[in-house]
Amino acid sequence: MIEEDRIIKINIENEMKNAYIDYSMSVIVSRALPDVRDGLKPVHRRVLYGMNEMGNTSDRPHKKSANCVGEVMGKYHPHGDSSIYGTVVRLAQPWAMRNTLVDGHGNFGSVDGDGAAAMRYTEVRLEKLGEEMLADIGSDTVDFQPNYDNSRKEPVVLPTRFPNLLVNGASGIAVGMATNMPTHNLGESINACVAYIDNPDIDIEGLMQYIPAPDFPTGGTIYGYNGVKEAYETGRGRIVIRSKAEIEVEDNHENIIVTEIPYGVNKAELIAYIATLVTDKKLDGIADINDESNYKGMRIVIKLKSDANANVVLNKLYKMTQMQASFSVNNVALVNGRPKTLNLKDLISEFVAHRHDVVIRRTRFELNKAQERAHILEGLIIASQNIDEVIRIIRAASDTQSARDALRDRFGLTDPQTAAIVEMRLRQLTGLEQDKLRNEYETLEQEIARLELILSDDATCRELIKSELIEVRDRYSDARRTDIDYTAGDFNAEDFYADDDMIITISHLGYIKRTQLSEFRAQNRGGVGAKGSDTRNEDFIEHIYPASMHNSMLFFTQKGRCYWLKVYEIPEGAKNSKGRAIQNMLNIDSDDCVKAFICTKSLGDSEFVNTHNLVFATKKGVIKKTRLEAYSRPRSKGVNAIIIREGDELLAVEMTDGNSEILLANRNGRAIRFPESKVREMGRMSAGVRGMTLDGDDDEVVGMICMPADTTNDVMVLSERGYGKRTPLDTTVTNEAGESEKVPVYRVTNRGGKGVRTMNITEKTGALVAIESVCDDNDLVIINKSGITLRIHVADIRQQGRATQGVRIINLDKRNDTIASVCCVDTDPEEEVEQVEAQDIAPEMTEAELLDADIVEEEVDDEFDEEIAEESEE
Secondary structure, three states: OHHHHOOOOOOHHHHHHHHHHHHHHHHHHHHHOOEOOOOOOHHHHHHHHHHHHOOOOOOOOOEEHHHHHHHHHHHOOOOOHHHHHHHHHHHOOOOOOOOOOEEEEOOOOOOOOOOOOOOOOOEEEEOHHHHHOOOOOOOOOOOEEEOOOOOOEEEOOOOOOOOHHHHHOEEEEOOOOEEEEOOOOHHHHHHHHHHHHHOOOOOHHHHOOOOOOOOOOOOOEEEOOHHHHHHHHHOEEEEEEEOEEEEEEEOOEEEEEEEEOOOOOOHHHHHHHHHHHHHOOOOOOEEEEEEOOEOOEOOEEEEEOOOOOHHHHHHHHHHHOOOEEEEEEEOEEEEOOEEEEOOHHHHHHHHHHHHHHHHHHHHHHHHHHHHHHHHHHHHHHHHHHOHHHHHHHHHHOOOHHHHHHHHHHHHOOOHHHHHHHHOOOHHHHOHHHHHHHHHHHHHHHHHHHHHHHHHHOHHHHHHHHHHHHHHHHHHHOOOOOOEEEOOOOOOOHHHHOOOOEEEEEEEOOOEEEEEEHHHOOOEOOOOOOEEOOOOOOOOOEEEEEEEEOOOEEEEEEOOOEEEEEEHHHOOEOOOOOOOEEOHHHHOOOOOOOEEEEEEEOOOOOHHHHHHOEEEEEEOOOEEEEEEHHHHOOOOOOOEEOOOOOOOOOEEEEEEEOOOOEEEEEEOOOEEEEEEHHHOOEOOOOEOOEEOOOOOOOOOOEEEEEEEOOOOOOEEEEEEOOOEEEEEEOEEEEEOOOOOEEEEEOOOEOOOOOOOEEOOOOOOOOOOEEEEEEEOOOEEEEEEEOOOEEEEEEHHHOOEOOOOOOOEEOOOOOOOOOOEEEEEEEEOOOOOOOEOOOOOOOOOOOOHHHOOOOOEOOOOOOOOOOHHHHOEOOO
16 A cells, blocks of 8 residues: 555656657756857856866866866756757857857867867866956855855856857757748947847847958858848848858969858868769869968868860859858847847847946946945044044953944944954054045045946946947957848749740659750651760650740659749750760669659749649549649648559649540540549659549550640541641531531540540550640650651641541551650641651541541549549648
8 A cells, every 4th residue: 555655647648748848848958058148058168167166267277078078067957968068169169259268279070070189188178258258246246056066156147248159150950940040240230229228219221330240260151131131030041141252263274262151151062072973973163172271271272174265164063062052040049037038139138238237237246345345444544533532442242242342332333343443454554554544535535436327227227338349349359251142042043044945854764964955957858857866875855845945844744743943953965975874863763763743933922823723634544633832832841742653653734724525545546535634633652543444454644645625736646656646635626507516526534534546556556655735836856756746737737537547657667666645745846857758648537527536535523533533641
């Protein structure tokens, strides 16, 4: 029973919740976030206070770092020596702190990422500026709290005389929040504080006249000002920093000399990464790179090849390496013990309020001391004026207490006064000493009046705060190290590329390139084509897409993943070049490949992305419709665009406005047409519904087109042996009353059916390989598996019936080859048409036979195949 009584039953859910809340608050308040008043975390504060208490100040010799660490760990911070020594090291690193607070002697690491020597080898002492953090700490300026074992007291905050949080910044990761604050110039920060003291109503724009931007210890150039302004106004923003580099000419040979790098960038890793880019041939024009840095400063020499353009190479270095980096500002600090995101004015006002509190508390402390001393002096002056009687009373007293009582009763003195008189030395009886007492008392009277004025007059107090800030500024401030390029603005790569038309080609093995559309010459129908790409023997061009340089491209892979790229980010290559592996650009799995893309300039337009849909089709006849908005937020690693069932793969993706008609075609020459409204809208993480019923396990969908409601386009189909034709979607016939009426050539059905015949498939034509929406203003670009390309005007191909065999578009009889990919592009009216020998034309059906094709009546309703329609939303 006794053991059972000791067991307290609790709810584990509540206990875990309370324990985690306690833990998170401990991390937030006692570890990760700085106090807005002194800009320090507890470990930094304890290190500085501990060094000050042990006399490790700037006017004394350095002491072993291990001595400092042991002092702090034993008395204030019992969390291990590594965290304490790491703090000491950082406080002494000039490339990490804008103004160091600890003076280090020995190896404290380097900007190359080298670690500091062990604490038994290094020595430290407080910097003069570090002592300013502790000025007046003995004058009751801040509150103290018990240390971890209640054996002594430690300060809750330091009475810093300068805005350390602004000057040296801070970084830390708490639970559910983080902070990342940039460094600033000491003189500029104090000037802004002075301006705020003079005018508390000053706005952020006014403060930015004094603090134009962060000032990083490693220098560099702030590239663009929008991020700085946003950070100062909201407490959060992205600041772009560029290395300082010059182009140096030596013996008619250009070199790039880097003298400063962005804050937080590891110099050795930067050099190694540049060398890797050169080795992998991702960065051209660099012959060699050397690090010639020494104690005088940083110097990275990038030697260029003789034919390289230095400006082009430098811009590529900015784009591809950390020679241009960004600092994500997140001004989170503790205000009254609570985390808060602070803008520039908040940071300054909180510091000024802290200084005001420190000055008031120090003044009260000094006033009390002065009044106590004046009180003593009053008693001593009374005694000196009645020295003979005082001596008689003391000589007549039996003991000290009796003498004090007698003096108190005779002259009306207080106990402190009588104690001072009894302890007075004989030398103070001289006339000179009596004059000193009177002079000291008069000086104290003036000091007391000054201190009382500070306490009673807020303007006087503010002037005192200003004067002390200015004193620190004049003693310790230095010039800015980081330049500001106001005119640069945020980098917009579109400004460097004309919005030209391009052809994107992707090979079977996953190589991608963009080529000027004008490189593809048009030919007459029946041409043999031109060599389009030099690929490896086992590779061939599998996909071609039209695009323009400024388009945002959404890439969709056969596994259902979505990736984003700008067209200008795709490497440019000639028509016969191989291109670059797409896996290296999009981080695509080795067993995945791109099947489709959507090209748009309006991903940031809320109205556009919410009024347009993406329609997906898979080889097994599944179809899905999702709002474009679900794919409007690019992610570097891509997202899941559609759930693909086992044995299936994504085939095509089209963008629609919600009013289109969808056509799917299979290998056996059938096509189904149904309204987009028959496909219900689904989320991004869904599988879709049945779009077309296939003829068997070996059948598959070969393509999908989405036709707008008012379209006049025709349906173009091509077979693998080079036959093709175009057929109108609808035709006009004359009824018995002699009136013209519109009759669909491709009958509109419900989704899920087998469709109608779209091409007469024979052994001569081969299976159907493509279906496209075309008009007379289009060209077809056809690529076969051997890499041969053919561009033909659609206007040269006349309309035919649905069930016809078509005409020979490309002659493959002379080579054992098949069509690999077909793309529809706009016709260029200025292009010259290369005349080639026409090929035999396959038999055609008459116009009267246009509608005489078989129709398969199988359809499904909207409830068809519920397991496919089931969604699994994120």
